[in-house]
Amino acid sequence: MMKLFAALLLLAVAVNAQMTCRLEQQRIPTEWIGLNDKTGQCLEEMRKQIQMEINASNIYLAMAAHFSRDVVNRPGFAEHFFKSAREEREHGSKLIEYLSMRGQLTESVTDLIQLIDVDVKVESGADALRQALELETKVTKSIRSLIKTCEKSPNWYHLVDWLTGEFLEEQLTGQRDLAGKLSTLSKMMASQGALGEFLFDKQL
């Protein structure tokens, strides 16, 4: 009897000293998150938008690598696209932070981002600017359709405002900047292409 008692006591101590890895989930109200069927579609598209920003980041990274090559030798373009790659990653990161602020991403974050294969073929500096402008136009369209989906639910009014005020703003000024650069470069290259691109790269 005594032995059994001692064994039980030992077991109790052992259980007591066991590692507890998973802290108990505390119950926090969820009404403030305001999630229902109508808000789900917006969330789905937000997740897609995050992936789109990361894809853009990788495309710009590939372009930057191209312009860094010795046989291409356009350090101005390379730096420009390294900067763009950082900005796109930052956009993805901001969208993620927004979702956290709105009570999301408490689970299933693993499948939020995948690195997909990127095959970039760039013929010249002007070609790269043209492709970048195309890409940004696509992103802008995607943000507009995201806004359209999200404004259907009052829960996402704030997101709609934020996307319109911050993201669209950056898209529009970014597009204008790319179009301006492409215009200047095209004019510089009108009769002396190689020299025009060389000079443009140095003042980028």
Next chain:
Amino acid sequence: MKSFIAVALFAGIIAMASAENYACHTNVTVGCTNNVQTPVICHARFGGIDNVESGIQSYINLNLHKSYQYLLMSAFYNSYQKNRPGFNKLYKSMSDRSFDDAIELIKHVTRRGGQVDFRAISQHPNSIAQSKLKLEEDELHSLGIALDIEKTLTADATHVHYQSTHGRPHDPHTAHFVEEKYLGRQADSVRQLSGYVNDLSKIMNQRDPSLGVYLFDQYLEKQ
């Protein structure tokens, strides 16, 4: 006689050391005399770039994959349910670091006349999809994942270093670059994380470590 041999040997060594390859000059000469339409191309490749180029490409891909895994881990700890600013900060800073590393490595390999592309990045064995990693983990497990990630990154850096010192020809420039930029810092990072895991596992070695994990997170935030 002996001194003659010595002089001859010395001359031979000098000749070997300064043996020049006139590839670029020849290219220019051919290009100019034949009046070709396409411009003359000369390249920057030298030393053991052929031996290290693929290893650096792989290290770049790994850094990008790990950068986004860390980003997602930091996002998870930024949720209201986790709400761990210390863990969030730790993983975000490691995500940023790996992204910066990828860019530095692109600059290194292209400085040496190499090239980089992302046409097969999804196939990397350490992508989230390939490694079937689940990032929604509790604090202790996530530190364990981070330690494993750091060791994987260190192994890749060491591999590039090995290629640069054991390939023929050697590539001392790449070896130096890897040593200076990555090896020391990775050793620090591995050591730091192993310390974190061991500290936290001791803290958690009791029935209810909730307060202990809170304090540990506060500590991480101040780092």
